[in-house]
Amino acid sequence: MATAPTSTGIMRRFAFMAAALALLGAFAVHRAWPPVGRAELAGTYQRATPLLLPVGNTPGQMVLHADGTLDLMGPPGQPAVHSRWYWDPQERLVRTEDPRWDRRIWMRSTLLGPRLCMRICDTPLLLDQEERDEAVDYVRTSTPSRP
Amino acid sequence: MSMLWHRSMRAHQQINWMAVLLLLFMLALAFLPAWKAVAGLERGATIDLHRDEAFVQALLEGHYGQDPTYLGGGMWYTPLITWLEALLTAITGLPAAHLIVRLGPFANLLAPIAFFAMCRQLLGPVRAVAATAAYLFWAVGQEPGWVVATYSHRLIPVSFSQSLFYVELMLIDKAFRTGRQGPALVAGLGAGLTFLAHAAPAMIAVLMIGVLTGIQAVQARRNKDNRTLRLCLTSCLFAAIGFLLASMPLTWRLLMGGMHVANREGFLFTYYALTWQHIGVLLHHNLTWFMLFGTAGLVLMLRRSGKLGTPRRARTILLSWLILATCLFIYSYSISVLDKHMGINLPALLPTFHFYFYASAVLSIFAGLAFTALCQWAWSRVQLRHSPQREVPRADLVMAFFLLIATGCTLKYPSYATRRDVIAVRNRDLAFQADQPGAQAAAVIRREVPWNGVVLCDLDLSVWPMLCTARHVVATASTMGNPYLDQKQREQDNALLLEGLEQPRSDTGGLLAQYGVTHLLAQPAQLARMPLAARWFPHELFRNDKYVLLMR
Structure with missing residues (x-):
């Protein structure tokens, strides 16, 4: 026979569930947009190697120097890029002086923490009507470098 | 007896309210990144938004039914969204571009709400919660929001019109459940209204009415039940009348202007990940837990597994939805390939991704069903092993299940909130705004x-x-x-x-x-x-x- 829910029981369940959802929501929001400063971002990054996603001509290595310069190296046959970078904390976006790389590097969040990633397609954003916005992750391999 | 019924109703209502509470939790989580994505924007970068802005502007200037791009051309795009946008622009006095870009996160909330309501009607509140969680947080991954059925912040017809489709499915279900002509007429009107918002969902809805009528008619014929046969054919006629009436603002103009398609490019457009040379991208996006659960749900559904607890009509609706979307997808894809590679011109319907979109929507339901079945199975094993005699109140079990789903949403949330459909689109919008x-x-x-x-x-x-x-x-x-x-x-x-x-x-x-x-x-x-x-x-x-x- 089904157990009859009393009014107190119903209220108790709702209160418990609402409280649990509020806690989970707060945790979710905190994990989604953790504050990241420019200093924390500086360092050397290696491109991840996804199994199926073609990574095009994205650089194999990216170095965000603490002095505000940026080095992009590889893949073979591609010239190294040297430019200046700055961090847009509001948009969580790496901006560069070189327009080819500007707005191509951004931060996405994961359960294990934030990750830098780079848009693979090199067609400028405003000309790419098909929105080829697949991005490849970059994994940090060393702590901030000093000038 | 009356007391027992009263208690059962109370428990049922309690579960319904818990489901609504969880829906609100999921909507709030989904809305937040969408709202952040449009903050400070005055105009979106998406070409579809520019097209809609042009139609809104034409309407506000008193040129209803005229093409704002080619002089002398007539209305050619489904107009419902631009009507709503024009109305709101006139009421608020905001610039059309501003309103269109900022309205998206709010207007598109109708889609998950309608999706939940549809699933609740077909499958009950518990499975509706699981399916809505899959639809909101697991279906999309890193694909664009216009390719996968989910909540998206852009007020583009493909994203908005899905809400009307889900409501239409509820109307179709009601029409076939009651077997009366009134609900059939309403279902037809709903399909017509959906057509005014977008042709793809309307095509699926109209074909679904045809398929369900066909099934009912065949069954009635087998049973030599002429009364039911007559009734179902009359209902179908009422639905057709309703469709024609509601879609008249567009169909009338199309018929008057002649239906000859001279420019097929729009119809032949193929989402790049659906082309053979980008198969790696497609697999990268689709070898996921979501797809695994979706496929498991489909298999259980095909095997008529009692584990899913799906009523017969719901099963027919869901399977015909998937089959129709898949057939339309295959047809559109074949047309595109034949045209581009062999120069063969067959009648084109719509770009293929629209049908891929609706196939993904029904997969969300299958994923939700499979997850619910898995949890039920796991619970039965636990209970069997540890406390076979002890009965746990259903409301407590449901609450635990809902909290499990909420925890899953929370764990997925960081990548969901910063997914490509949010970040990359805003990035493009900001680059555009700088111009x-x-x-x-x-x-x-x-x-x-x-x-x-x-x-x-x-x-x-x-x-x-x-x-x-x-x-x-x-x-x-x-x-x-x-x-x-x-x-x-x-x-x-x-x-x-x-x-x-x-x-x-x-x-x-x-x-x-x-x-x-x-x-x-x-x-x-x-x-x-x-x-x-x-x-x-x-x-x-x-x-x-x-x-x-x-x-x-």
Whole structure:
């Protein structure tokens, strides 16, 4: 026979569930947009190697120097890029002086923490009507470098 | 007995309210990144939003039913969203572009709400919660929001119109459950209204009414039940009348203007990840837990597994939905391949991704069903092993299940909130917003060029800054061109006209007159290569760093 829910029981369940959802929501929001400063971002990054996603001509290595310069190296046959970078904390976006790389590097969040990633397609954003916005992750391999 | 019934109802209501509470939790989580994605934007970068802005502007200027891009063309795009946007623009007094870009996160909330309501009607509140969680947080991954059925912040027809489709499925379910003509008429009206928002969901809905009628008719015929047979055919007729009535604002104009499709480009567009050369991208996006659960749900559904607890009608609706979306997808894909690679022109429906979109929506339901079945199985194993005699109240079990789903959503949330559909789209919007000369030129064009004017410009400029202005051009991008006008001829003539401004051509005057060209829009560097421009367009109306507008 089904157990009859009393009014107190119903209220108790709702209160418990609402409280649990509020806690989970707060945790979710905190994990989604953790504050990241420019200093924390500086360092050397290696491109991840996804199994199926073609990574095009994205650089194999990216170095965000603490002095505000940026080095992009590889893949073979591609010239190294040297430019200046700055961090847009509001948009969580790496901006560069070189327009080819500007707005191509951004931060996405994961359960294990934030990750830098780079848009693979090199067609400028405003000309790419098909929105080829697949991005490849970059994994940090060393702590901030000093000038 | 009455007491028992009362208690059971109370428990049922309690579960319903818990489901609503969880829906609110999921909606709040989904809304937050969407809202952040449009913060501070005055206009979206997406070409579809520019097209809609042009239709809104045309409507506000009193040119209902006219094509804002090609002079003399009629309405060709499904108008419901632009009607709503025009109404809200008129009420609020906000610029259309501003309203369209900011309204998206709010208006598109209708989609998950309608999805939940539809699942609740078909499958009950518990499975509806699981399916909605899959739809909101697991279906999309890193694919664009216009390819996968989910909540997205852009007010583009594909995203908005799904809400009408889910409501329409509820109406179809009711019509076939009651077997009466009134609900059938309402279902037809719903399909017509859906058609005004977008053709893809309307096609699936209309075909589904046909399929369900067919199934019912065959069953009635087998049972030699002529009364039911007559009733179901009459109901289908009522649904057809309802569809025609509700879709009249568009179908009337299409029928009056002739249905011959002269520009197939828009219909043949294929989402790049669905092409053979990008199969890796497709697999990368689709080898996921979501797809695994979706497939498991489908298999259980096909095997008529009692584990899913799906009522028979719901099963028929869900399976016919998937089969129809898949067949339409295969047909559209074949048409596109035959046209592009073999030059064979068969009647085209719509771009393939629209049907992929609706197949993904039903997969969300299957994923939710499979997850619920898995949890039920796991609980039965636990109970069997540890406390077979102890009965746990159903409300407690459901609450635990809901909290498990909420925890799953929370764990997925960081990547969901910063998914490509949010971050990359906002990134593009911000890059676009930085183009102030373009916005300035668009404002001037709208102010200076009359409705009957025609602006000559190259195809790139016809998209931005021209498309949103609701002012006519000789030719625009093929996917934005009126499908019932000869796009190729226009593109050729546009190129000849621009060439005629660089070197003398005998046909320039004739073509300018033929298209009623009144203005020229060019970039300063482009204009420097057009020595004859001043002869045909002697008056300079506007100039900034990137654009020059001249008048004849």
